Amino acid sequence: MMTADTFGRPLRDLRVSVTDRCNFRCVYCMPKEVFGPDFQFLPQREVLTFEEIARLTRLFVALGVEKVRLTGGEPLVRRDLHLLVEKIAAIEGVRDLTLTTNGSLLAKHAAALAAAGLRRVTVSLDSLDDGVFRAMNDVNFPVARVLEGIEAAHAAGLRPIKINMVVKRGMNEGSVVEMARRFRGTGDVLRFIEYMDVGNSNGWRMDDVVPAAEIVRSIGEVFPLEPLEANYAGEVAQRYRYRDGAGEIGVIASVTQPFCRACTRARLSAEGRLYTCLFATHGHDLKVLLRGGASDDEIAQELRGIWQRRSDRYSELRTSATPGAPKVEMSHIGG
Ligand code: SF4
DSSP: OOOBOTTOOBOOEEEEEOOSOOSOOOTTTSOTTTSSTTOOOOOGGGSOOHHHHHHHHHHHHHTTOOEEEEESSOGGGSTTHHHHHHHHHTSTTOOEEEEEEOSTTHHHHHHHHHHHTOOEEEEEOOOSSHHHHHHHHSSOOOHHHHHHHHHHHHHTTOOSOEEEEEEBTTTTGGGHHHHHHHHTTSSOEEEEEEOOOOTTTSOOOGGGBOOHHHHHHHHHTTSOEEEOOOSSTTOSSEEEEETTSSOEEEEEOTTTSOOGGGOOEEEEOTTSEEESSTTOSOOEEOHHHHTTTOOHHHHHHHHHHHHHTOOOOHHHHOOTTGGGSOOOOHHHHOO
């Protein structure tokens, strides 16, 4: 089944945030000044159970979703996540089941996640320079332990791995070529993400954005690149291959080259709100239906209606004045 929005974009990808909590305080996502010791995270009773998430996922799949990504916050801080992976992997029609993690707990959980049915994993890693990395995660977490997590994921058969690096001017643009050098030839795919005005807390300025073109140029001067076709319509990253055959990289240019026209992503927050854009200002409460005794048909009708009315294209409309709008925090719905 295909469910399309007002621009004809099909509902195909579901990103499920299983927790709003994280053990990092990345400066571009969850700055310590805002997400400090007194920050009120979701109380347990407000968070969807694995059964509720699986039920919603099954209904989304019936509407056309094929790819499910588990996110957070940091999804691996939620206990027994492999039990949820098992439930979602068992849903007929889920063609791709993946997880986005900061890698800090991956060494501990990779084997169980793979055994439960996880197909792939994306690891966020913003620098190989330990000092730069510790400054960006802002909890003094060492890069070596994330690299251990990546090795554990390889050993568990989660290959190839995607590595996401957010590039912020003045913090880690000097790490770009080093990251390319480290991951080329490994089969893993390194993707560079333009720093975005997600949420309301990271103090975003256009001056701190390193445009994708500049990132590609800086790598290409050392390791010549050429563009590649997208793997599928709606793929977020623009692909480039190393001319010498050492693999590929991707750039995610939401700020300088928006891709809203092909955006097929819905986002479910940990407390059961449906967001139709990463930069949304409100979400649709599904928990009230789940816990209010609504039938599968009633919930499916609600999901269909929300998507069919969807007209989001924030990145195309972004202007320097836009950042003031009260948007949902990225840590609340996953990237
Ligand atoms: S800004 Fe919103 S509509 Fe545009 S690509 Fe991102 S999530 Fe999709």
